[in-house]
Amino acid sequence: MEPLEQLTKEDLAPIKMIVFDVDGVLVPRGTKIHQEGNTTTLETKVIAEKQIEQIRELNKKGFLINISSGRGLYMLQEMFRAILPFVSLTYESGSATWYQGKLYQHINSFEKNKDIFPKLKAVHDERIKGFEPKEFIITIHCTEKVQKIEDIVNADPNLCTVWNGEAYDILIKNDQTKALGLRHVRDIFNLQKENVMAIGDNYNDHELLEESGLPISADKSRVEGRFYVPLEGEFLPADVLMQKVLSLKD
Ligand SMILES: [Mg+2]
Numbered sequence: 725m726e727p728l729e730q731l732t733k734e735d736l737a738p739i740k741m742i743v744f745d746v747d748g749v750l751v752p753r754g755t756k757i758h759q760e761g762n763t764t765t766l767e768t769k770v771i772a773e774k775q776i777e778q779i780r781e782l783n784k785k786g787f788l789i790n791i792s793s794g795r796g797l798y799m800l801q802e803m804f805r806a807i808l809p810f811v812s813l814t815y816e817s818g819s820a821t822w823y824q825g826k827l828y829q830h831i832n833s834f835e836k837n838k839d840i841f842p843k844l845k846a847v848h849d850e851r852i853k854g855f856e857p858k859e860f861i862i863t864i865h866c867t868e869k870v871q872k873i874e875d876i877v878n879a880d881p882n883l884c885t886v887w888n889g890e891a892y893d894i895l896i897k898n899d900q901t902k903a904l905g906l907r908h909v910r911d912i913f914n915l916q917k918e919n920v921m922a923i924g925d926n927y928n929d930h931e932l933l934e935e936s937g938l939p940i941s942a943d944k945s946r947v948e949g950r951f952y953v954p955l956e957g958e959f960l961p962a963d964v965l966m967q968k969v970l971s972l973k974d
Contacts, residue, residue: 725944728951728964733972739938740919741788742969743814743906746795746803748925748955749942750775750962755890757865759854766856771803778966783810785973790814790821790909792902792922792932794893796858797822812912817893817928818905819860823912830908833860833896836882840894843876862894888926902932923965925955940965 747753747769756767779789789807792814793800800813801822812823821828841862845855849870856863864873869887877885877894884897895901902924910920922929922936925943933939933949941949942961953961 725941725949725952728940728953728968731951731968731972735938736921736969736972738918739787739921740915741790741909741913741921742782742965743790743792743909743920743922743932743936744962745902745922745924745926745929745932745942746791746793746800748961749923750791750960751803752960753889753925755856755865757854757856764854764857766799766854768799768802772960775960775962775966776806778963778970779807779811781970782966783807785970787969788812788913788915790906792818792905792924794861794863794888794928796856798857812909814902814905814909816858816860817895817900818902818908818932819900821905821909821912828908828912830904831860831896831900833900836896837862837894840876840880840883844873844894847872847876856891861900863891864894865891886928888928893928902929903935904931906932906935921969923949923953923961925961 744750750771751769758765790812794817797815800815804811814821819831851867851870853865874885877883886893918937920936921938922932923940924932926946929947939949941947941952943955944952953964
């Protein structure tokens with residue numbers, strides 16, 4: 725992996741779309757969730773106006789923008805409200821994409837995860853903070869790893885857990901990844917792998933980065949890229965990347 729400063733105009737020449745992970749890339753990591761009985765409190769993070777402006781500039785320079793997150797659609801729409809006319813949203817780890825009011829579903833996880841949900845709900849452990857509202861995946865926020873959750877999921881050959889440091893995503897093994905979303909998004913926009921640059925910071929970005937022609941790691945201790953940017957610096961990883969791309973593009 726090379727530091728992003730090494731990125732050149734030639735590297736950028738084939739790029740038509742930039743894919744951004746959200747948490748740890750466009751906003752700092754960390755989700756505030758609290759669940760008590762039937763009441764769930766979930767904080768919506770705000771994308772800074774500076775990043776919204778940078779995305780606008782990239783779009784003006786001709787880049788397509790795709791957001792690829794483990795979050796639910798309702799949350800991403802709220803975060804990207806100001807630029808929804810030209811941004812596509814791939815949500816719940818590649819499960820579906822929203823673009824200009826149209827929905828594209830990439831996987832049907834219902835049959836495979838419907839029976840595990842009540843089993844997970846029945847686990848009582850004070851380290852479990854809450855279930856984040858989702859449609860196609862199950863996300864359980866915990867203060868630390870909970871072996872019981874892993875045991876329940878691992879007993880099902882169709883499912884797997886991905887721990888990201890603050891939550892488990894429970895996914896259809898091999899199929900339900902951000903790479904699935906990116907392959908469909910490439911079809912929607914008629915793009916090849918080499919036309920896509922993607923940036924992500926966490927274990928669930930591994931497949932996304934492998935599926936893009938120009939992968940950028942925002943945490944080289946967790947994911948591999950061709951280039952990397954520091955997770956914690958003066959600027960957010962997406963800010964650093966956008967500054968660099970805008971400086972190279974006439
Ligand atoms: Mg992330």
